[in-house]
Amino acid sequence: MSSPVLECQSVHKVYVQGKESIEVLRGVNISLYPEQTVAIVGASGSGKSTLLNIMGALDHPSSGSIRISGQDVHGMDEKAKAKLRNAHVGFVYQFHHLLPEFNALENVCMPLLLRGVAVKEAKKEAEYWLERVGLSHRLKHRPGQLSGGERQRVAIARALSPRPSCVLMDEPTGNLDPDTADSVQALLWDLVRQNQTAFVLVTHDYGLAARMDEQYSLKEGVLAKVDRNSL
Numbered sequence: 768m769s770s771p772v773l774e775c776q777s778v779h780k781v782y783v784q785g786k787e788s789i790e791v792l793r794g795v796n797i798s799l800y801p802e803q804t805v806a807i808v809g810a811s812g813s814g815k816s817t818l819l820n821i822m823g824a825l826d827h828p829s830s831g832s833i834r835i836s837g838q839d840v841h842g843m844d845e846k847a848k849a850k851l852r853n854a855h856v857g858f859v860y861q862f863h864h865l866l867p868e869f870n871a872l873e874n875v876c877m878p879l880l881l882r883g884v885a886v887k888e889a890k891k892e893a894e895y896w897l898e899r900v901g902l903s904h905r906l907k908h909r910p911g912q913l914s915g916g917e918r919q920r921v922a923i924a925r926a927l928s929p930r931p932s933c934v935l936m937d938e939p940t941g942n943l944d945p946d947t948a949d950s951v952q953a954l955l956w957d958l959v960r961q962n963q964t965a966f967v968l969v970t971h972d973y974g975l976a977a978r979m980d981e982q983y984s985l986k987e988g989v990l991a992k993v994d995r996n997s998l
């Protein structure tokens with residue numbers, strides 16, 4: 768079997784606020800293999816975003832280990848982590864997190880340029896991905912000039928364009944109206960099926976969750992595999 772693209776071992780996360788401490792994650796284990804797709808469901812406040820941020824080395828666990836493409840994130844400085852993320856991980860958030868002063872094309876180019884891809888090639892690649900998400904006609908629009916669904920499509924193109932080994936998505940359609948959410952979900956499902964990328968999708972949409980290879984539920988700090996039919 769090939770080695771995991773992402774691995775969490777005994778991940779704990781405790782938030783301390785004054786005299787109170789909340790243990791949000793209590794020993795989470797998960798391994799994500801190449802091209803594997805995983806859905807994580809759980810109530811609001813159960814720690815899904817916390818876990819996803821830790822998986823992508825945007826936040827650090829209180830204890831436990833994270834390996835991205837076999838490399839232990841512990842002890843790495845921010846620069847090394849950013850480089851590792853850029854090489855292997857794509858993110859799509861509930862709120863698009865696009866750079867407001869740059870247009871769609873430039874936003875999608877950004878991770879490629881950070882990786883050292885030449886401008887011309889980055890633009891070509893970005894155009895390709897924006898076409899795949901149905902936005903060829905919006906290349907020069909800045910985020911403020913795009914609809915909510917269009918912004919999420921740009922964010923998806925940005926996450927996929929560097930062809931990362933895994934993409935982490937935190938309720939990517941949670942902030943859209945139901946019709947727009949449906950169309951973005953249909954697009955996501957097409958991309959998930961067609962890509963040689965591993966996906967972790969945090970979602971409240973059980974229909975979409977059930978279509979992934981594996982389903983997990985996060986409850987009281989514990990991540991447990993669940994049967995798709997019990998969602």
Ligand SMILES: Nc1ncnc2c1ncn2[C@@H]1O[C@H](COP(=O)(O)OP(=O)(O)OP(=O)(O)O)[C@@H](O)[C@H]1O
Nearest residue numbers: 782783784791809810811812813814815816817818
């Ligand atoms: N920086 C922080 N400091 C203290 N507590 C925090 C912090 N971030 C999150 N929490 C707490 O940790 C818990 C988990 O938060 P998290 O955002 O991971 O939940 P979630 O499952 O993503 O919820 P939602 O579905 O609403 O997005 C919550 O109770 C939250 O209040």
Ligand SMILES: [Mg+2]
Nearest residue numbers: 815816817937
């Ligand atoms: Mg969340």
